[in-house]
Amino acid sequence: MSEFLQQLINGLSLGAIYALIALGYTMVYGVLRFINFAHSDVFMVGAFVGYYAIEKWHLPANSIGGGLLALAMAMAICAALGVLIERFAYRPLRGRSTLSVLITAIGVSLLLQNVAQNRQIGFGPNPKAFPNLFPYSNFHLGALTVSSNQVIVLIVTLVLLAALYFIVNHTRTGTAMRALSFNPTAASLVGINNDFIISFTFALGSSLAAAGGILYALNYPSIDPLMGTLPGLKAFVAAVLGGIGNLPGAAVGGVVLGLVETLVVACGGSTYRDAVAFGVLILILLVRPSGLLGKAEREKV
């Protein structure tokens, strides 16, 4: 039983990170109807900003203030990065076929990876140890062990989800995001500047990915330029699982996937953890083609 609870906690903190990344995929899909494959590399950049904040910019390690500041910097820098990617890579292709935008997204993804791998301007290809941003300790509750970093993952994720919920449902810009994702023509006819809302969406999604990158690195503290690929792919699975375009769906999908994956590992299947993630996706899509929370919607191309 305590083993089960232990895995539940591990799975929740992994799932929370998937949820943060998945939200970016789903938000961008909502407004532009394509999968931003560069999103997983924005996640990677987020983790790197956390690394640089401590190692190069000399923010204090092992401190709550320094950690939160590094988190805020990563979110801000990645928000700007997301906006730039949309502005210069995707916007010129607006109105073209989804396929050309997808290929561009893969190109942007490779570009970010290659820049990060470069020794002169980037980080270099080799993994580095991620510093401890926050003070570290383990809490023991009976047989359960919860690390402070797991607690931080859960708290930060809950705060960010609450903020996102508020923005999307209770602000003018968030309502405009929902309006635009339903009908861009109608949105422009009420005076919404669609380009601005799309930029805002990229900023929001990319900042969540950055937070995901920091939180991921806290729990798996070895970072490298390709670190985004697998979590990014899983988060994409989570977004599809929850119903692509559906925000609560992405959050639920992320948590479900994190739990499933952790349980597979707990049952001795760690070799298959990644395959199982995709197996779950295929199963759920067979039963519910539009995802767990998705509504049947015709594809807009």
Next chain:
Amino acid sequence: MLEIKNLSVSYGAIKALHGVSLSVKPGSIVTLIGSNGAGKSTTLRAVSSLVKVQTGEIVYDGKNIVGLPPHKIVARGLAQVPEGRMVFANLTVQENLMMGAYLQRDTQAIRRDRDFVFGIFPRLQEREKQIAGTLSGGEQQMLAIGRALMSKPKFLMMDEPSLGIAPLLVKTIFEKIVEINRQHGITILLVEQNANLALEISHFGYVLETGRIILQNESAALRADPKVRSAYLGG
């Protein structure tokens, strides 16, 4: 107030408008009638900058607005109720109206405008918290008009407001169009296939056929015109 001069628009290789010219005087209701595919919606889309203008000018309040992005056109007081209503079906009635007021910043004024819309369409007030997608077709049309009014337009274009709506509601909606024009001084360009009704409430009319204006006159005269009667008024 609005002057369209020699407007041409193409969709790829298909030319939808071949040099359309029309003008709308302040305070009037002008109608643009024509059968399916004539280019009526394309004309309105060009004014709202939803399609690219190939040649021609669209002069509004003395300025050529061709090339402005759609949201800047709304900001100048030119609103459109698009064909098929296009309400935000995933938002509540209230949120739809708030989106209509997207460019307004004064919350007091927005509340007054909302009450003004509720005055015209009391049904919307009863359904304020309802998701727009669950409204009937007629109610959605009221919402689409209400949403456009929330942007405080001086000039309102409506694309087939009678389409797919129960006959009883069509009558109500046309009465409201007249009310919006007479009592609130909003100039209206009305696109309709229901030529009878449109010519009844308008001052001036244009007849569009395969991308060209083929007739234009006072609405009363058009209603009496034998050509119009046979082609658009069912004899």
